[in-house]
Amino acid sequence: MTEHLPALVFLTPLATAISMPVAGHRRPAVCRPIALIAICCMTVLSVASLWSVSVHGEVRYSFSGWLPPIGIEWLADSLAATMVTAVSGLGVLCLLFADGLGERPLGGRAVPYYTMVLLLVAGLSGAIYAGDLFNIFVFLEVVSLSAYALVAVPGGRALVSAFRYLLMGALGTAFYLLGVGYFYAATGALNIADLSQRLPGLLDSKAVMGGLIFMFIGLAIKMALMPLHGWLPDAYSDAPAATVPLLAGLVTKISLLVWARILYWVMAPSAEGGTLTIFALVTTFGILASVAGACLALRQRELKRMFAYGGISHVGLVLIGVGQANETGLAGAMYYLLNDAVMQCSLFVLAGFLALRYGASTLDELARAHVRNPWAIVTFVAVGLGMVGLPPTGGFFGKLRILLGALEADNHIAAAAVVLTTLITLGYFAQVFEKLVRSGSESASADQTETPWPLRATMAALVAAIVGLGIWNDQVVALLVDATAPLGI
């Protein structure tokens, strides 16, 4: 039974998504509970999968018994299991948040909306598990198509942002597919384990290098790496408040994870000199993105845009860790990726809450609205500590490990970039915090309206995740190192 868990984790949301139009045809109101139950089941299954992987070791799942490299293989190592647990857990929290937020009701559009949400989550778990480059392409496209549609839900300005996102994203997947084609032409293999056997010796080939560059360009668009980030701030500030946490927390992270898989699981970093160039390139882009993204965030007056640029700068931080070609850097980057997913999710939960409850979507509006909600303030303090990188949050330990990885590789510029990004992040969070504190002092009238329980539960769970990841950072990193150990870096 436990060996089928990866497939079950993926099939639960997919089957629910497909049956959603039938179930919600007469009564669209049932869609939200059904989606919530499905993702809860998925969370339980993925926790079981994580437990079984941590006890019995990684699972290589071959669909319908066809063994790789001919059949389709799913790789459920501890990295994949951890990420899928994070995806499904954050999915539950985002749906709970949507429940408590009480946005304009969707009415008849609830059916396609929740179908898209479930497809998004299913595609994310598929992309994490997929063991060959072409399946990753298919699942990335499932994720992206649902994301385009979800961004466009409010209509108006969001339509234009969604269209831009679609143009950029579709070009990104086309480039990724092109890179996969180059790899196939050079090696005749698509399976990740098979490719890693065939690639050494072919690393001087222009087709392999070209394929790698094309895949990087494609994934860089999808992960909103600095010069290619244009679609992200608009898409995130115009998308519905209940959806952004899901998109911000998970969609860009998946491309980062895929890129790490390609760099380390497909290309062996210690193999030949040719690959070191690509690692240096990744580090350089990471440094640029982390510092420039943080500087741009400092200039924003609108909360959602500020947080979006903060996310862009954190993508750079993860890439710095990925580019160090050592275990400390990689494990640190993957651990930070996990933290960043939680933190981005919490940031946009807060932004959505402040905008809908207090009408505060810019810094000035925030200073005028007197926010006295203890839940929001505690969440903000926790996520602020995490983003800046102060203990005991996971953000601190993630940044520390990336920094140690950079020092281990004697890359002092990268280490300096991590520290500089931390300082600038402190700058823009101090701005928001100052407005939040000042907003409380102007008027003593307490906030009378009760916060609905789903909102309280979401915020409490997010704070617990941010702090918990920090307190148990050794255990989480040990899990991630488990996955990277066979690479021998």
Add this chain to the structure above:
Amino acid sequence: MLELIEAALRRPNLIAFVLLLLWGLYITITHHNYVKKLVGLYIVQTSVIFFLVTTGAKEGATVPVIMSGIEAPGADDYVNPLPQVLTLTAIVVQIATLGVSLGLVSRIYRRFGSLDEDEVLEKLG
């Protein structure tokens, strides 16, 4: 230099692919009409699919179905079927993208009464 040109001429499929790709990118970037941008995107995706199909082609090879009666079929006699299978999936993905994008464009047209990017941005203010 001459060697490079010669190597390129020996693979006309790659020349066609590069032309299509650049043409599609050019249309997507330069045109201001949303539907024309989509046409460019479609050409880019098609060029990639074209590239995938041509990687499986061989001179003098036939359909990858082993007929009874042929003894010891060799790999040189058959076209590689895998790129074609990948292509089928890629085409499905392409159609899905096109469907979503046309849906978005039609909603933009109904909302703003225009398909021109400049006019739409002007109405957004």
